[in-house]
Amino acid sequence: MDFLPLGLKLTGQTVVIVGGGDTALRKAGLLHRSGAVIRLIAPQWRTDLCALVEQGGGDCRQRVYQEGDLDQARLVVACTDDDALNQRIAGQCHARGLPVNVVGRPELSSFVFPALVDRNPLFVAITSSGASPVLVRRLRDQLEAWLPARWGRLATFLGRLRESVAARLPGRRQREAFWEAQLDGPLMEQVLSGHESEAEHALERALAGIDGNPAAARGEVYLVGAGPGDPDLLTFRGHHLLTKADVVLYDRLVAPEIVALARADAEKVYVGKARDQHALPQGEINDLLVHYASQGKRVCRLKGGDPFIFGRGGEELENVVAAGIDFQVVPGVTAAAGCAAYAGIPLTHRDHAQSVRFVTGHRRDGSVDLDWPNLMAEQETLVFYMGLVGLKEICAQLMAHGRAPDTPIALVSRGTTDAQEVITGQLDSLPAALEGRTVHAPTLIIVGSVVSLHPRYRWFGEAGRSTPDA
Template identity: 45%
Template sequence: MSAADTPALFPLFVDLRHRTVLVVGAGEVARRKVEALLEAGAHVRVGAPQVVDATLAGWVGDGRVTHLPGVFVERWLDEAWLVVAATGDHAVNRAVAAAAQARRIWANVVDDAALSAFQVPARVRRGPLQIAVSSGGGAPMVARLVREDLEARYDDAYGALAALLDRHRTRIRARWPQTDVRRRAISELLDGPVHDLLRRRRTLAAERAFEAWLHCTAATHGAVHLVGAGAGDAGLLTLRGLRALNQADVILHDRLVDPGVLELARRDAERIDVGKLPGADATTQARIHALMIEHARAGRRVVRLKGGDAFVFGRGGEELEALRDAGIDYEVVPGITAALACAAHAGVPLTHRDHAQSVRLITAHCRESLDTLDWAALARERQTLAVYMGVGLLETLQARLLAHGMAEATPFALIENGGRARQRTVVGTLRDLAQRANEHQVRAPALLILGSVAALATRLHWYGDAPLTEPLGAREAA
């Protein structure tokens, strides 16, 4: 069947409870069809000389499925509402389809759109909510690809939301008897906190929010979602983070958030840049706390969007404490932190059984923070150091590690703009760390990795240009 011949099918969800469905064939393909039919509550008959599939044989054995032994005969269609031909034998399948058509029984022949009166769609199921995808039988792999995308996009909370509305359907119709008014009210519910509470498994809170909506008593507070945007590539944003951005009324974002992430957000959301630039005027942490609380108390859904992960040198804990003290509801959505993202994009495994059995994440964004570190422990071998915000203090880092016994030959990888189009990786050894960074004019944001795993960057790199292994002057002379 060509694309031009593919029919425009009429989508239909059928109630098969206590209705007879015939499946001709008893192999693996037939078993998959039978399983879906049993979930729908159908009385399933399987016609085949013998039941080949072990699972299907078990269902026959425990009485869930009736076996009709032998080769297909037309009387198998007696009392059937639907029939599925899944034998792998074209002649048998064609005979089943012809007999079904003569009796005006809907028939599906697996992988044969021309013989089928209906198609079984690729399906996403979330409780009572079902999403069906069909290509009319002409391109089933495309339908499956779309289904996989929908599986990731729609989580179990959608099923819980559909079940909640179904349980209270009579009350909703009584509260808003006019269709257009009811539709607007339900749109407000779907745009409110109930769905989010169900996603967080806060069933009782969701029920209370539902009752407030049903009685038109609005909640007094919004909520804040603390979302890690990942490091570098916008594709590192999690699905849960994307959902939060799609529902946000206000987004407070840092300077390290990739512009591509902001482009994924709800178009009419208010965007507020609260980024901090070293040595420049910036929004204070206290002001960020005040903005989150102000907008949440106004009933808005706020996303506090941070590069990397909010709980790894992102002051996320301080922000949650402020929200908790103010009585603001919140959720944390983890992000892929810079150590993971930059190392992966540079081809540096943070752990490796031949090199490092532990990883230490440290920050060096000011001299005071350096004074709190256990330098003797950091200088030990067979571990990896991932240093955040250390570009401005590389000389101090280098001197202290050497003074506490780290070998001069310890490899380093300094990754600038990790995961972005402008990524650069400078590699070398601890003895020339500061010099090499200065020669190549490395600027923030950059992550420093120290340890023998860093040497693997020269062999395992895959993203962007190859690591810079020579002094800048040597490259220019060449």
């Protein structure tokens, strides 16, 4: 490697920056956060740059660079527009044995600034040794999105308890094994979800087990919304818990690409349900969550869409709560939001709808017996889940109770996937237009003036195709 990544303590140390532009401001911001005292040299500079330097107790010298500016410096950063000057600064620093970074010129530099993912006190540094800054930024952005914001809190929590654990476990290997076990257990998830007191109790139980009073193995249940179909709509927290699970229970609405994100050694159990075709009855699914968690396993129940919006998530948690098993619920992008966005249909719009209502189009007994009089507001968008079989009845009842026959309606089939199809029409014509036509589930029905905005608001990367005016 061309540069060895190191952590350097700069608190109270003088760092020289030669240059007063945008690059100097970026480097000064990073050095300021590290506690360095900055000495800024430039004939002119950004006002906010000088203010930042002075805020950290540094000084601003508004003149051309002189070699004496390097005196008592710990590091030097050269970021002027004058390449000859940057080379001269680098040569003088090398002669003094003083670390120098010439921005954009790694061959002249003795150190480089890595891109940082900051979860203070936890940091991830990324560098290409100056070969490809754009690639480094891209990787940093991906890690920023993947690494939960609360990992800094987790690092602080663990650091606060290091001494007490070390007193109980004097052997280094024993301590490492203990902490590895904790990071694979409930302690980590409790801190990341903001429940630090529960995490401390979990730690005490673990220490009690080491002291000869082992606590019973405790499993967990993660109820995770997998989104409406597109694997990219899985949340980062959902992905995090999925990759921790020992057992994954998933249904037919979960994309195979999402299931594939689980650990290779995780047990994967299909519990999918199509209309009137259940792989497992709902009661058995509820029991399975308790069954696996009672064995001390981490169980991820992957559900299409959002678990608490027509996902029967509340039902599945009943047995878990009754058994006293720890659980987490991770919301997902519900079908109404995901499918409408991918179809280019805003659910609310100042000129069309001031509210939106989610309605089940399929009762437990298979009927479509709804509170129709309360679904008549013209300025409200209606979204029917599981309404394909009852589409004709839904349209008829809406018109019978006052909705205009020419009210726009859209049916979104296999929304957010590559096979998405959007079929638009009116209440009085759409059911007849679909007779004899194969429409694939899952489907979502959107009723209201906002449907008229399709396909104008359809984004250029929309999956699938549209069939207007069915």
